[in-house]
Amino acid sequence: MKMQIKEFAEITGVSVRTLHYYDEIGLLKPACVDEWTGYRYYDEQSILRMQEILFYRELDFSLKSIDEILSSPDYDKEKALREQKQLLILKKERLEGLISAIDRAEKGENIMTAFDNSIFENYKQEVKEKWGNTDAFKEHSEKTKNYSREKWNSLSDEMNNIFGEFSVCMKNGMKPDSEDVQSLVKRLQNHITENYYQCTNDILAGLGQMYVYDERFRNNIDKNGDGTAMFVNEAIIICCCK
Numbered sequence: 462m463k464m465q466i467k468e469f470a471e472i473t474g475v476s477v478r479t480l481h482y483y484d485e486i487g488l489l490k491p492a493c494v495d496e497w498t499g500y501r502y503y504d505e506q507s508i509l510r511m512q513e514i515l516f517y518r519e520l521d522f523s524l525k526s527i528d529e530i531l532s533s534p535d536y537d538k539e540k541a542l543r544e545q546k547q548l549l550i551l552k553k554e555r556l557e558g559l560i561s562a563i564d565r566a567e568k569g570e571n572i573m574t575a576f577d578n579s580i581f582e583n584y585k586q587e588v589k590e591k592w593g594n595t596d597a598f599k600e601h602s603e604k605t606k607n608y609s610r611e612k613w614n615s616l617s618d619e620m621n622n623i624f625g626e627f628s629v630c631m632k633n634g635m636k637p638d639s640e641d642v643q644s645l646v647k648r649l650q651n652h653i654t655e656n657y658y659q660c661t662n663d664i665l666a667g668l669g670q671m672y673v674y675d676e677r678f679r680n681n682i683d684k685n686g687d688g689t690a691m692f693v694n695e696a697i698i699i700c701c702c703k
Contacts (some may be wrong), residue, residue: 462504463492469503473511478698479670485702486663488528489514513538518674523667604657616656621685623649627693628685637696646700649693662701669697 470477483489484501489510491501510531517527530536608616623645630642646665653660653668660668672678672690682690 463502464504464507466491466501466503469507473508473515475511475515476698478695478702482666482698482702483514483524486524486528486666488524488531513541515674516542518667518670521671521675523664524670525661525663525667527667528663616652619652620649623652624682624689624693625685627696628689631689631692632686637692638699642696643700646693646696649697650700665697666701669694669701 464472466477466480470480475483480489480501484491489507492504492507493502494500495502513531514527517530522530530541627642627645630639630645635642650660650665653665658664672682673694679690682693
């Protein structure tokens with residue numbers, strides 16, 4: 462079964478623009494391209510590949526890390542799926558625990574233990590070290606190891622200010638490809654590079670996807686205005702495709 466890119470986008474829930482970008486960076490190539498029309502076509506194997514990508518995106522892996530994992534000669538799909546399932550189960554249990562904690566908090570109970578995420582994070586760390594031990598991850602650990610609480614708060618405020626400006630642009634009717642919005646994308650990218658790790662276009666694109674598909678990030682960014690996270694992601698995709 463062959464699907465044109467629009468149909469494939471509808472089935473997978475990923476935008477056509479994102480699929481173009483995945484093709485460009487080699488993360489998900491079309492099954493074939495019509496040499497006369499240039500139309501991209503996808504098949505069942507494309508769907509399976511996209512499923513793997515989306516699983517890793519749900520677990521906060523960067524696009525670069527996902528490409529490295531899926532391209533590794535040692536990649537064991539069945540084993541990776543089992544690890545992904547375990548991570549998702551832990552994530553589900555944590556969310557259920559937080560929901561229960563809200564119920565207890567309404568009754569005046571102490572719920573501080575509900576914020577202990579160590580089991581999920583430890584298991585996630587093991588998987589990342591095995592499959593996603595990237596230079597960016599190492600650089601982030603080294604660069605931030607001596608940051609004070611004040612430093613972290615300052616960086617968080619600056620990041621929130623950037624997202625706030627994205628929201629203002631969106632509310633003023635600016636397009637994601639406008640000069641002002643693209644300038645904000647570069648400001649975001651520079652902020653990450655200067656304070657955390659070298660934010661390449663691949664990494665930036667992965668972050669843009671995370672802003673949309675990770676509910677925690679999306680909700681936080683959308684506090685500036687509904688749709689801000691999607692607007693930021695669209696602007697990032699345009700920037701990275703230049």
